[in-house]
Amino acid sequence: MRTVTNYLITNMAVGDLLMTVLCVPFTSSSVILLQHWPFGSVMCWLVSFSQAVTVFVSAFSLIAISVDRYRAIIYPLQPRVTRQHARLVILLIWLLAGGTCLPIAVTSRTWIPQRERHYRLNEYYVCQEHWESDSRQYYSLSVMLLQYFLPVLVLMYTYGRIAVEVWGKASALFEQNDSREARLTRTRRKVILMMVICVAAFTLAWLPFHVFEITTQIYPSAFEWPHIKVLFWAVHAVAMSHCCMNPVIYFTMNDKFRERLLESLGREQSRVTLECQQLNRMAGASARSTYLNSVKYDTSGV
Incomplete structure (x- = not known):
């Protein structure tokens, strides 16, 4: 099972595991249960940075998988990507993700909200990004474009072209009664359908979070709503649930993965x-x- 595609899927799984271990417990407990950050300044920047990095790793891995499938199906005569190239792509994904999220690591810190009496009297800290100017809005917009809209556009284009190629070719082969090629094409169609479902899961899981981000950026007064923390946790939970969707999808739709597991x-x-x-x-x-x-x-x- 050590193929180029599976190397990239494994890389995405590593990001999902890091999200599960480093992000989900801390965010849920601090936002909903405790409503303050008791884990210290080191964990503040580590959790904030790793959470952003793992999201980018998942998004960039999906792009790399779609491009690899696109080259293999649309241009089958071109040289295939080797496993060595896949390792270099994985390294590049982590470097790009880490470089893009570096401002989050620099600006994430713990502080006591002086405007809120409850936090001030009990010396309760919160973990948030602290920006000196309005650059936070421009950075959030850039992150949104790179982490969500760019992957969605690339995935829609690549898998759209692949679907047209595979489904059209399958129809022609079925008419010619070429059983071997038709069986191979059916396998490709099933793989493409699985990847499309993965893309749909990524798109739908992160859509509420980005809608929340855009709304709060345009209307900062939304943070004065008394239930804003519950809403934030809800969209955050839906977004982070993406890290447990991929194993279910692969186990359900990938026969070889299920058999090997x-x-x-x-x-x-x-x-x-x-x-x-x-x-x-x-x-x-x-x-x-x-x-x-x-x-x-x-x-x-x-």
Whole structure:
């Protein structure tokens, strides 16, 4: 399964895992449960930075996968991307994501909102980005374009062209009764459908968050609404739920992925069962040895 596409999918999975471990628990607990940031300044910039980076990694990985599929299907005679090239693309994805999100790491800090008495009296900190000028709006717009709208446009174009090519070719092959090519085309159609669903999941999951960001940028008075934190957490939760959608999609729609995963789980279960059997045999042998020794040296009945 070590193909170029699977390398890129693995890279996206790493980003999803980092999102799950570093972002989801801290954001949920600080925004909803505690309503302040108790984790310190280091975790503040680490969580803010890693959250932004992992989102960019997912978006850029989707772009790389779509471009790889586009080249393979639209231009099949061109040289294929090698696994070495895939590793370089993955490195480039992380460098671009880290460089783009560097301002978030620089501006994220903990501070006590002096305007709110509850925070001031209890010395409760919040973790937010602190910008000196209006550059925050321009940076947010740039992030939105790079992380959401650019990937959506690229994915719509590449998979649109692929769908036209694959579906049109499939119809012609079915008419010619070419069973081998038709079967291969059906497999391609299923893969493309799976990737389209992944793109749709990414688009729909992050859409409410970006609508929220645009609205609050245009109307800053929206933050005075008493339930704004609940709304923020809701759109944030929907956006971060994207990190658990991809495994479900791949397991449901990718037969090879599902077979290999079940095979791996079966091997692990077999290994554990074998170790338990060996331990039982060792325990039984030890018990028999102890019993024989006790009989050998017990002369009380003689």
